Amino acid sequence: MDAFVPGPRLRIAATGSGPLDGLRFAVKDLIDTAGVVTGGGNPDWLATHEPAARHAPCVAALLAAGASVDGRTITDELAYSLEGANDHYGTPANPRWPHALPGGSSSGSASAVASGAVDFALGTDTGGSVRVPAAFCGLWGIRPTHDAVSIDGVLPFAPCFDTVGWFARSGEMLARVADVLLADQAQTPVPARIVRCAEAFAARAANEPDDAARLDERAQRIGATDAIAVFDGDAAGWLHTYQQLQDDAIRASLGAWIAVTSPRFGASIASRFARLATLDDAQVARARARRIDIARHLDALVAGAVIALPTVPRALLDRAAPAAQLDAFYRDALTMDSIAALAGLPQVTVPLADDLDRPLALSLIGPRGSDRALIALARRLSGSASSSIE
């Protein structure tokens, strides 16, 4: 399937000249471009909204730096999944592993970059929507520090977790985009120490022990000799905390529109939205308190060490994967993704492509504001960890 939304391919010329001269990028259909209706992967959203008055600041900054828009990309419906399927517009291809799903919700953006259709692409990441498709499509990807890139002009999903991220085929291109979108970031260093997230490696090992061993070996080769219990023995509690707060935020962002519009959703998405009605304020309040503790715990941890972990609990999902496998993937991926999300930390995923029948994605999580240093670290390490795809 196509990576792009139906209709003529959106093209917007660069508005300036700079470090991205001549590059072409795609924009997830959750991010505004002036004069276009942001569709959010749902036909009823498309039909009930007006064209955007202006470009989202992230798009405007890239255009001003010399890049041009070349396509709007398909998103999972209202960003509410990680698989990369869309019942209305089709499921974008995974160009490198065609039997597999592309991952989502920034499915079309990952697909467009992996196919070579564009040089890089913008996505959004709330609970893994850049990290998962980057891993599945064998790409470099970043979920930046929360609020490091403006989410103005982005369809609000769970703003307390929403970020604008991007995909590239090389670490060099990931960094070039960061130099524009994070131009003002101070050169915060990352800690010299790297540790492995014990629970995330264990979760991967439960599904794919050989991959987990390979990733573990690569992580140790770059100096991550110590493994630590990042979740402090309560990964299920962290997932619950994340889901309660995510769903509470989604209800606030989209609840009124859903009530008024009664939109048609794909089946799996519909059940997730239906769950919003069962939210309990007292449970959400407990999650809110817990999140602050978790964020403090993580801030202290990444002040002393970068965290290395497998980006995903399973290398790929087959396009015909059974529902139980999809459910387990969603649960385990969201758990791993909750680390960066709960504390607003940057996470870079690196494709280690020494084994071409499947991707091998390793992630690094650093302190808030260390995004560019974290990309630089990932680039340095990817060479020593394995031959990268660069």
Add this chain to the structure above:
Amino acid sequence: MDAFVPGPRLRIAATGSGPLDGLRFAVKDLIDTAGVVTGGGNPDWLATHEPAARHAPCVAALLAAGASVDGRTITDELAYSLEGANDHYGTPANPRWPHALPGGSSSGSASAVASGAVDFALGTDTGGSVRVPAAFCGLWGIRPTHDAVSIDGVLPFAPCFDTVGWFARSGEMLARVADVLLADQAQTPVPARIVRCAEAFAARAANEPDDAARLDERAQRIGATDAIAVFDGDAAGWLHTYQQLQDDAIRASLGAWIAVTSPRFGASIASRFARLATLDDAQVARARARRIDIARHLDALVAGAVIALPTVPRALLDRAAPAAQLDAFYRDALTMDSIAALAGLPQVTVPLADDLDRPLALSLIGPRGSDRALIALARRLSGSASSSIE
């Protein structure tokens, strides 16, 4: 003037029984109560919105704990000022210092508590809207850790900074409400060390040297012997950072409604909203990067020491204060208020009432999530700092 919005006084019975049995509280007209249109201090907002479908979670939690709603209180228009004036509904009284403004934007809530009309009241605090009126009306007040109390059901102003706070006449009552609204907060301790914010004391001294000396003496009496440069020599830069991000968020929250509605605003509010049109994306992007650095700097600081500072740069504003004094107050207050706002930290303000012709408000800022411990600390210290109004 009345503290309450025009019309019959809103009364909502408790829905449960608990630690707040029999207490009555007022709700700022920025916070939803079921079946009522949240008016936001502006007649056009009131006219263009529907009644709320449900209580905001903060209201629901208080009702469930045995308290009842007794009145909706006047707010400065759409929360966009700190003085406590409202051109449409009038300026609530400052019950203890009738010649003075009540402070805002949670003006009516502070006024209602100070007059004894209710036991406590809910307000909101983005850039000082609980802290300033608490100081002006001689009350205890708290701006909690950002996102510690849900802002669901609160009219969005600048959500990245918006908090729900409250006012009380005693530290004991402030703590009782915290035990309900922050019931799930872990008992995070505050650091034993307390330091004074040098720039904030200097700003107060520039206006009122005797008050500054008194506050300084009280702060030292509770152990804050060291003064440090919290703003790191760049208070103006912090204010700029805060205002850029606040205004960017306000534009995202309210810009579309303003464009469609062309609401009538009071003169000073209109000029603030007009400024939104001049925002420059590149400047906002720089502010976004700076904020992350500032927050990290502050997190590290409050991990080692509670920060003590005057709550306001001037004890009171006369109801007939000249425009230049109002402007200077707004600038200096917002600068002091930006500390807690930029890093999402809790701040408790304590009335030190040893001098009855004017209030003397001292603030304590602690680590994220330490709200209840910070209130406990403030209660312990208020006795040793001076005879409190308890």
